[in-house]
Amino acid sequence: MIEHTLDTANSILYLRPKSALEKDDFAQLAKTVDPHIEKTGDLAGLIMVTDSAMGNVAERLASHFVSAQIRHFPAAELEAAKQWVMNR
Numbered sequence: 001m002i003e004h005t006l007d008t009a010n011s012i013l014y015l016r017p018k019s020a021l022e023k024d025d026f027a028q029l030a031k032t033v034d035p036h037i038e039k040t041g042d043l044a045g046l047i048m049v050t051d052s053a054m055g056n057v058a059e060r061l062a063s064h065f066v067s068a069q070i071r072h073f074p075a076a077e078l079e080a081a082k083q084w085v086m087n088r
Contacts, residue, residue: 001025006032011044012085017052045085051075 002025003016013033037043051074073081 002029004029004032006036008036010082010086011036011040011042012082013043013046015046015048017048017050045088046070047073047078047081047085049075049078 001018002021003018005014006012007014013029015029033043071081071084073084
């Protein structure tokens, strides 16, 4: 399961993995994000809020958001992650 929030003002998708991901998680993300991408052309960034090792998940997510760049930030550094996205 993955919780997500789309910050439409800054075009940032926040992801919070809560348990093992399932196919439906990606379908729900697409329902949220795809209309925004169609309207604006892209996401500024994708921020995963977790202290877990998420390399495998990040790779799968990046395949959906082709132009995404991934950088790991510990969950306590959420503001630093947002600044990294905004300053790219």
